[in-house]
Amino acid sequence: MLMFYETGSVAERDAGRRAPSVRTIWPVNQPALHQPRPVADLVDVRHAASLRAPWRRLCAELAEENPFYEPWTLAPALDAYADNKVKLACVWGDDARKELIGFMPVRRQRGYARLPISYWGAWRHPHCFYAAPLVRRGYERSALAAFAELLCDGPQGEAMLRLRHLDANGALARAAFSMADADGRHCYATGAFTRAALCGDDGKSADPARVLRKKKLKELERLRNRLGELGVVSIRSLTHCTERQRWTEEFLALESRGWKGKAGTSLNSSAADTDWFRATINGALDAGKLQFMRLDLDDRPIAMLVNIGARNGSSLKTAYDPDFARYSPGVMLEIATTKRLLGKPDFAFMDSCAAADQSMINSLWRRRRTITGINIGAIDPIKSGALRLCHWLENARSVLPKAGRAPARQGGSHV
Numbered sequence: 371m372l373m374f375y376e377t378g379s380v381a382e383r384d385a386g387r388r389a390p391s392v393r394t395i396w397p398v399n400q401p402a403l404h405q406p407r408p409v410a411d412l413v414d415v416r417h418a419a420s421l422r423a424p425w426r427r428l429c430a431e432l433a434e435e436n437p438f439y440e441p442w443t444l445a446p447a448l449d450a451y452a453d454n455k456v457k458l459a460c461v462w463g464d465d466a467r468k469e470l471i472g473f474m475p476v477r478r479q480r481g482y483a484r485l486p487i488s489y490w491g492a493w494r495h496p497h498c499f500y501a502a503p504l505v506r507r508g509y510e511r512s513a514l515a516a517f518a519e520l521l522c523d524g525p526q527g528e529a530m531l532r533l534r535h536l537d538a539n540g541a542l543a544r545a546a547f548s549m550a551d552a553d554g555r556h557c558y559a560t561g562a563f564t565r566a567a568l569c570g571d572d573g574k575s576a577d578p579a580r581v582l583r584k585k586k587l588k589e590l591e592r593l594r595n596r597l598g599e600l601g602v603v604s605i606r607s608l609t610h611c612t613e614r615q616r617w618t619e620e621f622l623a624l625e626s627r628g629w630k631g632k633a634g635t636s637l638n639s640s641a642a643d644t645d646w647f648r649a650t651i652n653g654a655l656d657a658g659k660l661q662f663m664r665l666d667l668d669d670r671p672i673a674m675l676v677n678i679g680a681r682n683g684s685s686l687k688t689a690y691d692p693d694f695a696r697y698s699p700g701v702m703l704e705i706a707t708t709k710r711l712l713g714k715p716d717f718a719f720m721d722s723c724a725a726a727d728q729s730m731i732n733s734l735w736r737r738r739r740t741i742t743g744i745n746i747g748a749i750d751p752i753k754s755g756a757l758r759l760c761h762w763l764e765n766a767r768s769v770l771p772k773a774g775r776a777p778a779r780q781g782g783s784h785v
Contacts (some may be wrong), residue, residue: 406464410520413458415448428470433507433541437679438498442653447495450642461516472513474503483760490521491532499723501535510545522748529753531746538740556747566722566735578705597697601668605706608662625689665703673699681718
């Protein structure tokens, strides 16, 4: 940050006879003189492997955890889904480019709010339900400022940077507004929705035995007893690496038997989806960030679920056998998983990643996480004016009747 004293003379300032006022000028993201200036680059996805070491180190010191952007899940997603418009926005601590303080996959897009403007947006692949950039703890504002300079003001800058699927109450959302205010950028939130979440701090009050109605608990107990009449019922967690391949293939087969298989949207319906899922399961298990659960009847899975992440995780996929739907095996497994999570001393938070209207998880997990998008504008007045027009149009449409519009499905893991 460059500072200019507005005083009559240096001698007067030094003598203390006149207190200097300070104003800041461009560049807005210049750190204090004793700190190096962050450096931002756009990297081709073909070179993602060269970033693995600093990428992993960054993931150990995050302001907000986002398992969808960690190497073990994003790298296979880039291989499976990224086109030539997807780039990796990297913010380095200094010119040496050894330590990342910010990382985010982005894609240049055309058209927003029915206006023909180009912009950079955080990239989400088909199975990515959270898109907070990876930012080193303590560098929230400087990293976001560097992203904005790179993607709005630099040689490849566009009208705005659109951050998608952020926690509206998280550190990065707060830092985005703080940074934009300090830098004189237009910035606004849009498209907010809520979804169920489980918080470790809630402790016993979040236990399904307290959350669910007594009538529902009795019904589930009755169904469990009826299911037990058909064979041995057990709930298992993947702990042995030697079983990973079998469990993965059993999940793919189980999901294909349900409505997704009939609709042609199961993972097995696409080679790209299957390859991504297998690679993500392997990577998450190796990283110690996989929770793979199943409910078996005589060693045959009739419900399975996958959660990813560590202290702050996300639900990824669920599946159940439609032949046993009347016994609610998916609900039974979710209840058992909830109890197991709450019993872990290092558990903090789990995002359901479900649609806002998903009744099963909404009744079981009473916390709500507000997810929003944030649009950040450029310094250039013309680009800034385009974003302000987008903001005005979105506000205008928000007060118009919504007849005929179907609500968008925002989640994925429980639908």
